Amino acid sequence: MSRAGLPGRDPVEVLIRRLDPQVPLPAYAHPGDAGCDLVTTEAAELAPGERAVLPTGVSIALPDGYAAFVHPRSGLAARCGVCLVNAPGTVDAGYRGEIRVIVANLDPRESVRFERFDRIAQLVVQQVEKVRFHEVEELPGSARAAGGFGSTGGHAAQDGAAQDHAAQHNHYAAVAADEAADLKGQ
Template sequence: MSAPDLEVQFTRLHPDVEPPVYAHPGDAGADLRCREPFTLGPGERRLVGTGLAIALPEGYAAFVHPRSGLATRFGVTVVNAPGTVDAGYRGEICVCLLNTDAQHPVAFAAGDRIAQLVVQQVSRVRFVAADALPDSVRGFGGHGSTGGILGG
């Protein structure tokens, strides 16, 4: 049995923009679209407006993720992925896009899908200083500690 849908209010900051929508049942991310046409040159980054603002309830945050198709086909990604939209933020959701292709520009039309918005419940924590941390199975193993291409 699935949980009931969380209601999130939104407002259009520009009259023609579409609200975030899920492309398929069960999708985690709702599509965000750009509000105006633009071109990203090779290696260029740009803050792109969606024309939308949302009001998340306390205890939730929204995370702006790259679209896998844009990354695969054109090398376009979200620079600060995932970008964080806090519950108290009421301004326009903007997406910092980067064209990682070294040779080809990528053109976008108004209304093109540029990112995905994932809403998640988040916890506030109280950080407590400690002289030492409890042991764990992983311990101090960090970047590359489980192997892979270069780590065996």
């Protein structure tokens, strides 16, 4: 067994910089955990429906071919209604800024308070593949075809008429290019 506990697999070496000298380094709570805990370096209170961008006090340098994904903590979701707005957030290998976490309080009645060094998210590092796109006139067929949201049934699946209506009336909100650029790397 290797040091990572998997045959033939050593841990990926990731460089980390503490931007706050007192912040604990991200750590795995239990053997076999996929994500290591990220904490906030600032106290914050979120009223119902409010969101905030919380700093973690760390920046990392991932090796090429890897990315880190900021996932929500299930305990915060279950107990407090806290979610991550852009879950999972993506930290690209070339990003060297502070990892910041966009949290939202979905509880309709109660505020949520975070104290300095409270665990707010988990970081999962994964190997990622590069792809080369080849434009074609048509894609090959598949069993699913163009079936999208709710197409496999399950809880509250729409009937065929409602799906057809939804497909004909796609509603969306456009994000201005400069707004998207403001959030690059987060």
